[in-house]
Amino acid sequence: MSGSERIQPRTLKGFRDYLPEVMMPREHLMEIARQVYRRYGFSPIDTPALEYLEILAGKGGEETDKQLYRFQDHGGRWVGLRFDLTVPLARFVAQHAAQLPVPFKRYHIGPVWRGENTQRGRYREFVQCDFDIIGTRSAVADIETLQVVYDLMLALGFQQFTIRVNHRGILSGLLERLGLADRQTAVLRALDKLDKIGPGRVAEEITQAAGASAEQVQQILALGEMTGSNEGILNQAEALVVGSSAGQEAVARLREVLAGLEAAGVPGERVRLHLALARGLDYYTGMVFETLLDQLPEIGSVCSGGRYDNLAGLYTSQDWPGVGGSLGLDRLLAAMEALDRLQKVGTPAPVFIAYFDPQRLADYLRLAASLRRAGLGVELYPEPKKLSQQLKYADRRGFRLAVIAGSEEFAASVCQLKDLCRQSQQTVPLEPDAHSLIQTIRQILSESPPTNPT
Amino acid sequence: MSGSERIQPRTLKGFRDYLPEVMMPREHLMEIARQVYRRYGFSPIDTPALEYLEILAGKGGEETDKQLYRFQDHGGRWVGLRFDLTVPLARFVAQHAAQLPVPFKRYHIGPVWRGENTQRGRYREFVQCDFDIIGTRSAVADIETLQVVYDLMLALGFQQFTIRVNHRGILSGLLERLGLADRQTAVLRALDKLDKIGPGRVAEEITQAAGASAEQVQQILALGEMTGSNEGILNQAEALVVGSSAGQEAVARLREVLAGLEAAGVPGERVRLHLALARGLDYYTGMVFETLLDQLPEIGSVCSGGRYDNLAGLYTSQDWPGVGGSLGLDRLLAAMEALDRLQKVGTPAPVFIAYFDPQRLADYLRLAASLRRAGLGVELYPEPKKLSQQLKYADRRGFRLAVIAGSEEFAASVCQLKDLCRQSQQTVPLEPDAHSLIQTIRQILSESPPTNPT
Numbered sequence: 001m002s003g004s005e006r007i008q009p010r011t012l013k014g015f016r017d018y019l020p021e022v023m024m025p026r027e028h029l030m031e032i033a034r035q036v037y038r039r040y041g042f043s044p045i046d047t048p049a050l051e052y053l054e055i056l057a058g059k060g061g062e063e064t065d066k067q068l069y070r071f072q073d074h075g076g077r078w079v080g081l082r083f084d085l086t087v088p089l090a091r092f093v094a095q096h097a098a099q100l101p102v103p104f105k106r107y108h109i110g111p112v113w114r115g116e117n118t119q120r121g122r123y124r125e126f127v128q129c130d131f132d133i134i135g136t137r138s139a140v141a142d143i144e145t146l147q148v149v150y151d152l153m154l155a156l157g158f159q160q161f162t163i164r165v166n167h168r169g170i171l172s173g174l175l176e177r178l179g180l181a182d183r184q185t186a187v188l189r190a191l192d193k194l195d196k197i198g199p200g201r202v203a204e205e206i207t208q209a210a211g212a213s214a215e216q217v218q219q220i221l222a223l224g225e226m227t228g229s230n231e232g233i234l235n236q237a238e239a240l241v242v243g244s245s246a247g248q249e250a251v252a253r254l255r256e257v258l259a260g261l262e263a264a265g266v267p268g269e270r271v272r273l274h275l276a277l278a279r280g281l282d283y284y285t286g287m288v289f290e291t292l293l294d295q296l297p298e299i300g301s302v303c304s305g306g307r308y309d310n311l312a313g314l315y316t317s318q319d320w321p322g323v324g325g326s327l328g329l330d331r332l333l334a335a336m337e338a339l340d341r342l343q344k345v346g347t348p349a350p351v352f353i354a355y356f357d358p359q360r361l362a363d364y365l366r367l368a369a370s371l372r373r374a375g376l377g378v379e380l381y382p383e384p385k386k387l388s389q390q391l392k393y394a395d396r397r398g399f400r401l402a403v404i405a406g407s408e409e410f411a412a413s414v415c416q417l418k419d420l421c422r423q424s425q426q427t428v429p430l431e432p433d434a435h436s437l438i439q440t441i442r443q444i445l446s447e448s449p450p451t452n453p454t
Numbered sequence: 455m456s457g458s459e460r461i462q463p464r465t466l467k468g469f470r471d472y473l474p475e476v477m478m479p480r481e482h483l484m485e486i487a488r489q490v491y492r493r494y495g496f497s498p499i500d501t502p503a504l505e506y507l508e509i510l511a512g513k514g515g516e517e518t519d520k521q522l523y524r525f526q527d528h529g530g531r532w533v534g535l536r537f538d539l540t541v542p543l544a545r546f547v548a549q550h551a552a553q554l555p556v557p558f559k560r561y562h563i564g565p566v567w568r569g570e571n572t573q574r575g576r577y578r579e580f581v582q583c584d585f586d587i588i589g590t591r592s593a594v595a596d597i598e599t600l601q602v603v604y605d606l607m608l609a610l611g612f613q614q615f616t617i618r619v620n621h622r623g624i625l626s627g628l629l630e631r632l633g634l635a636d637r638q639t640a641v642l643r644a645l646d647k648l649d650k651i652g653p654g655r656v657a658e659e660i661t662q663a664a665g666a667s668a669e670q671v672q673q674i675l676a677l678g679e680m681t682g683s684n685e686g687i688l689n690q691a692e693a694l695v696v697g698s699s700a701g702q703e704a705v706a707r708l709r710e711v712l713a714g715l716e717a718a719g720v721p722g723e724r725v726r727l728h729l730a731l732a733r734g735l736d737y738y739t740g741m742v743f744e745t746l747l748d749q750l751p752e753i754g755s756v757c758s759g760g761r762y763d764n765l766a767g768l769y770t771s772q773d774w775p776g777v778g779g780s781l782g783l784d785r786l787l788a789a790m791e792a793l794d795r796l797q798k799v800g801t802p803a804p805v806f807i808a809y810f811d812p813q814r815l816a817d818y819l820r821l822a823a824s825l826r827r828a829g830l831g832v833e834l835y836p837e838p839k840k841l842s843q844q845l846k847y848a849d850r851r852g853f854r855l856a857v858i859a860g861s862e863e864f865a866a867s868v869c870q871l872k873d874l875c876r877q878s879q880q881t882v883p884l885e886p887d888a889h890s891l892i893q894t895i896r897q898i899l900s901e902s903p904p905t906n907p908t
Contacts, residue, residue: 027498049565316460363717368718376493
């Protein structure tokens with residue numbers, strides 16, 4: 001084929017390939033998330049990438065609609081690529097209601113697509129990692145949601161993080177008291193930008209969009225300025241919402257959630273009430289939360305969510321309240337990279353076997369098979385190239401150990417075991433069935449951080 | 455919202471939701487595949503669902519082209535949803551060549567889309583689970599590919615299966631000797647249908663499509679009728695291809711592969727030479743293989759693949775030979791179901807904690823947290839409903855154990871542990887920190903098959 005007929009190998013703007021050194025930690029993170037979810041009784045589900053357009057369109061607001069990948073399929077049906085995992089969950093729950101247990105606890109890890117403006121550094125395909133408890137209004141589900149967040153962060157190796165918690169009812173209660181109950185959405189949208197644009201501009205926006213007085217604006221912004229203990233903040237909140245039953249219920253629910261978290265062993269310093277927390281999405285009706293890394297607050301929330309009243313109302317008359325969250329996989333990876341916590345390894349197997357005597361191929365294969373049967377990850381170099389070349393490859397790929405044997409070694413039933421990290425080498429017997437070699441390798445691998453997340 | 459405004463919750467034709475009881479074994483299978491791949495040094499990669507249309511179109515033949523989901527994106531670019539993981543791999547290898555190690559061993563698990571005719575029971579979205587070794591022509595890579603297949607099958611719980619192996623060079627050699635070298639594609643396509651339509655109709659097709667004589671057809675069909683040991687078949691093959699260097703090389707390569715598999719401990723009865731094996735895809739140039747379940751040959755191959763000369767020739771002038779295979783996740787699941795090997799469990803957590811005393815919420819939360827910290831999967835029922843109702847739920851969901859405690863039990867620092875499988879019950883102390891309870895639960899779970907794959 002001539003060069004001119006070749007097709008340029010490239011990915012679409014806003015899309016990316018994951019090379020092994022990035023994909024390995026990604027897979028590791030997803031596996032940890034699955035383990036935590038399962039430990040709480042969440043089950044996995046999956047839904048199609050493509051949905052009827054009418055299922056998706058208009059479900060995520062104007063911007064999402066614009067970003068929706070939509071087209072006509074072979075049968076002339078209008079279809080779209082899912083833009084999140086929540087709309088498919090709503091459709092799923094409505095469709096399979098009769099078969100689902102209540103409460104229905106599910107997790108769902110999968111890609112979603114949005115034709116985002118890539119100038120903002122956004123990608124058009126990314127993985128979401130959601131968990132939700134559907135079918136109950138119980139405080140237990142709220143508590144458990146935050147426990148999952150706490151366990152996830154610990155399991156992922158983070159110790160310094162803050163789960164910010166709020167309840168929509170507090171703002172509702174305050175607005176009710178201020179006579180601004182019908183302007184909650186406008187106020188929420190403004191408050192959501194507090195971290196980004198600061199109180200001055202939020203005040204302007206509330207004044208304009210909600211027609212609030214200076215006194216009203218001040219009381220609303222006071223939500224963001226409360227300091228002290230969680231209990232202290234709750235007491236102040238109680239005073240703010242006095243007379244509003246929604247507000248009082250919200251305060252009571254937050255008290256119950258905080259007490260439950262304490263009982264479950266979640267340290268108080270990891271959970272902070274933050275009454276200005278809005279979490280943009282209109283559908284939240286109860287508790288809302290986000291999770292910030294203490295060392296990297298600027299990357300934003302790495303795990304957010306909240307409680308909603310009526311998940312599937314667009315598709316069914318059945319009532320499906322729920323609470324859940326979404327783990328920000330890509331942000332977490334970026335954070336781990338920034339904090340130098342990402343082990344970049346080029347191989348998922350720690351042991352390399354050099355192959356330089358073609359007459360001994362059967363011996364190399366036998367040896368590799370013995371180590372693998374013992375559960376060790378092993379790569380046998382496929383070609384009898386120069387040893388120096390093979391060791392260079394092994395080193396560059398990040399193997400921890402290299403097993404080196406030629407006809408002399410095989411005749412004497414030994415091998416050289418080279419620690420590529422410490423640059424040390426020892427002679428190890430091969431018989432019977434590589435037993436000593438397996439023990440020695442296990443010993444070395446257990447002494448230092450493993451080279452891979454398996 | 456009135457009923458008439460509601461949207462009917464439904465999935466597109468040819469697409470499906472995975473409910474927990476199906477998704478759990480799917481996840482388990484994918485995790486096992488990952489473990490086996492990693493043990494051989496294969497690394498994961500991922501590529502976008504959407505590619506430039508020019509990358510995909512024309513790469514899988516006429517039928518694939520017809521089935522391709524294609525549309526114009528927001529920027530007016532023609533794009534398509536990937537229909538397999540091999541074309542994206544070819545593009546990936548050409549694009550990232552400079553960063554890839556050689557050999558490049560990758561696995562890739564992800565969904566692909568084809569607008570198939572659903573009347574044939576095919577789905578339009580399914581997961582592929584591929585592994586390949588790129589950048590080497592070595593027999594070691596061929597051997598390792600079949601070792602991976604063998605290990606995968608064992609790890610998935612299958613003992614009775616047959617890996618059928620062939621080499622394209624044997625047919626080439628035979629056709630060369632018969633003077634039909636230029637009609638290999640037509641003969642391959644016909645031979646590929648041998649199992650489906652039988653030798654009579656294959657003979658007709660070869661006669662018509664390749665213009666072969668009766669004598670030539672007979673020699674070609676004889677490939678499918680060879681019996682005896684692998685060595686015996688190889689000797690017959692050697693005679694068939696005499697005078698063709700391609701044919702002789704193929705026989706030598708198969709000998710090397712069989713010897714290597716024996717050295718690596720793959721039992722001879724699991725690998726059968728089958729010289730009529732064609733594996734439709736035109737791009738195979740060396741070894742080809744498929745894997746049949748001895749008890750369910752009719753479901754077809756559950757793991758197939760082969761060696762190809764030039765993976766990325768459409769995108770680069772660099773030479774990328776390779777060998778690999780694809781695990782048929784859905785067929786394996788269907789087989790496991792047919793063989794009654796699929797554990798259908800509704801919950802990934804084995805332990806259920808009933809919640810029926812709201813005054814003791816903190817105790818329930820503390821207890822659940824203690825068990826989870828010990829690594830046990832625990833679901834706490836979120837509402838203080840009637841115990842009988844909760845136990846019915848626990849039973850239906852498939853929990854193995856239920857922990858039951860009310861104020862009396864908590865006061866006495868004990869709980870009732872109910873084995874929902876054996877319908878037995880015992881009183882277990884709760885202090886200190888649920889230690890005895892954890893031990894007892896571990897003991898019961900270890901005595902019988904685990905209720906979940908985690």
